[in-house]
Amino acid sequence: IKPKPTIFMIFGGTGDLAERKLIPALYNLFLEKYMPKEFAIIGLGRTEYNDDSFKKLLLGGVNKFSRSGKADKDKWADFSKHITYLKSDVNNEADYKKMSDVIEKCEKDWSEPPIIIHYLAVAPKFFPIIAGNLAKVKLADDTDRTRIVIEKPFGHDLQSAKELNALLKGIFAETQIYRIDHYLGKETVQNMLAFRFANALFEPIWNRNFIEHVQISVTEDIGVEDRGGYYDGSGALRDMVQNHILQVLCLVAMEPPVNFDAEEIRNRKVDVLRAMRQFGPDEVRFNTVRGQYSEGWVKGEKVEGYREEKGVDPESNTETFAALKFFIDNWRWQNVPFYVRTGKRMHQKASIISIQFKDVPHLIFPNQSSESWQQNRLIISIQPEMSIRLQVQAKRPGLDMTLNPVDMVFNYDGTYETDTPEAYETLLLDAMKGDQTLFMRGDQVETAWDLIMPVLENWESKKSISFPNYSADSWGPETAEALIAKDGFHWFTMP
Numbered sequence: 001i002k003p004k005p006t007i008f009m010i011f012g013g014t015g016d017l018a019e020r021k022l023i024p025a026l027y028n029l030f031l032e033k034y035m036p037k038e039f040a041i042i043g044l045g046r047t048e049y050n051d052d053s054f055k056k057l058l059l060g061g062v063n064k065f066s067r068s069g070k071a072d073k074d075k076w077a078d079f080s081k082h083i084t085y086l087k088s089d090v091n092n093e094a095d096y097k098k099m100s101d102v103i104e105k106c107e108k109d110w111s112e113p114p115i116i117i118h119y120l121a122v123a124p125k126f127f128p129i130i131a132g133n134l135a136k137v138k139l140a141d142d143t144d145r146t147r148i149v150i151e152k153p154f155g156h157d158l159q160s161a162k163e164l165n166a167l168l169k170g171i172f173a174e175t176q177i178y179r180i181d182h183y184l185g186k187e188t189v190q191n192m193l194a195f196r197f198a199n200a201l202f203e204p205i206w207n208r209n210f211i212e213h214v215q216i217s218v219t220e221d222i223g224v225e226d227r228g229g230y231y232d233g234s235g236a237l238r239d240m241v242q243n244h245i246l247q248v249l250c251l252v253a254m255e256p257p258v259n260f261d262a263e264e265i266r267n268r269k270v271d272v273l274r275a276m277r278q279f280g281p282d283e284v285r286f287n288t289v290r291g292q293y294s295e296g297w298v299k300g301e302k303v304e305g306y307r308e309e310k311g312v313d314p315e316s317n318t319e320t321f322a323a324l325k326f327f328i329d330n331w332r333w334q335n336v337p338f339y340v341r342t343g344k345r346m347h348q349k350a351s352i353i354s355i356q357f358k359d360v361p362h363l364i365f366p367n368q369s370s371e372s373w374q375q376n377r378l379i380i381s382i383q384p385e386m387s388i389r390l391q392v393q394a395k396r397p398g399l400d401m402t403l404n405p406v407d408m409v410f411n412y413d414g415t416y417e418t419d420t421p422e423a424y425e426t427l428l429l430d431a432m433k434g435d436q437t438l439f440m441r442g443d444q445v446e447t448a449w450d451l452i453m454p455v456l457e458n459w460e461s462k463k464s465i466s467f468p469n470y471s472a473d474s475w476g477p478e479t480a481e482a483l484i485a486k487d488g489f490h491w492f493t494m495p
């Protein structure tokens with residue numbers, strides 16, 4: 001079903017996110033005929049542009065970042081007819097009047113009243129200002145047709161997230177608020193729902209009786225690049241764990257929903273967060289590890305340590321690595337550890353969920369070396385490889401009974417010919433259609449903040465004396481290995 005006529009008001013239309021993600025996503029939706037016949041993209045920003053120079057800027061972004069490669073001349077011409085630029089300052093109330101004039105014109109000319117999506121691709125300090133000004137000029141009132149998309153980060157801690165939620169909810173209904181976590185738009189992450197709830201095979205074993213532990217690992221090989229100034233006030237817990245990793249964890253751990261309604265799915269996800277065991281001082285001490293990268297060598301090139309990066313305090317206490325052991329206190333997951341880790345400047349870029357099943361109850365095969373023995377494991381690789389692997393033991397061909405682990409693999413690239421859409425394509429289309437399933441609800445965000453606050457507060461109040469404690473191109477601090485090794489496990493890495 002095609003969405004209704006839509007107006008995208010992109011605040012921060014000249015910014016990096018618009019250029020790199022939003023416009024390429026809308027262009028690909030246009031190429032694949034998902035865009036409605038009537039749509040308008042209104043770029044908003046302070047910089048001086050006219051429509052032509054703005055379109056030129058965006059074309060550069062599409063050529064560079066779109067999954068469909070360089071834009072076709074005619075198709076871009078068709079698409080870009082829908083784009084205009086409106087120079088405006090988010091602080092200036094009069095500029096919002098200009099926005100409503102543009103909207104009114106579309107309403108007059110089009111066949112039916114459009115959906116209006118205010119996309120806030122600007123720094124978080126502007127979120128309250130924009131929301132407030134939209135309310136003043138009555139661009140927020142229509143609960144059916146008006147939506148607001150909020151980029152990450154949603155709050156800096158529990159208190160600020162609560163304040164932002166309260167402010168937004170004073171202006172918009174929850175059904176109008178789309179809090180983006182782009183991880184939820186990724187194919188492999190969405191496939192978690194299909195995999196768990198469309199196959200009879202896994203449901204009976206998806207619990208503490210069969211699963212020994214779960215790992216979620218999101219490692220990046222890059223450092224902070226030019227985001228040092230921002231990152232130093234944030235850190236790995238805020239940037240990755242509070243949002244992306246906990247959202248993925250919810251999909252792994254949630255109870256089966258009774259239907260595919262957005263509210264039902266979001267209820268089941270928030271149930272998981274509410275059941276997660278709170279961290280007391282002992283848990284922070286024994287179940288968490290933080291790290292910060294030092295200089296090192298990556299592919300033969302010397303790279304700087306975190307404290308030497310541009311915009312970073314030379315004595316920074318900010319973590320670029322975090323590993324935590326969580327428990328979910330409900331019947332399904334009692335005593336099953338969920339280990340999560342994330343870090344920058346790690347040896348490999350990979351986002352992986354690993355579900356390790358309990359060992360066989362009795363071993364009948366003689367002479368198995370411990371190296372070749374591996375418990376069953378389900379590996380869901382989110383990126384860069386998009387695959388699901390089931391690791392099982394099999395007999396190695398030969399005259400004696402020797403076992404070795406083999407993978408049953410479902411790989412997206414080999415299975416489907418079509419290119420997988422980018423996360424932002426999925427999410428923008430959902431926002432147009434009014435489907436909130438893959439967006440975070442207000443209570444979900446607050447519960448996730450609530451969970452990590454004791455760790456954040458502990459880490460921020462105690463300066464780490466060991467920083468920097470891992471070198472670039474490594475697997476993080478040694479203590480992260482110890483966190484999981486003391487329970488008899490190892491972090492899984494892709495071969």
Ligand code: NAD
Binds near residue numbers: 124153
């Ligand atoms: P950016 O600095 O590249 O762009 C900021 C935009 O805001 C520019 O278009 C600028 O003109 C506009 N702006 C600044 N002050 C303004 C004012 N007073 N009035 C009107 N416009 C003003 O930032 P970005 O990287 O595009 O990030 C935007 C948001 O998206 C941030 O919240 C960021 O955390 C989030 N985000 C970005 C990325 C990314 O890949 N860039 C990824 C995830 C989330």
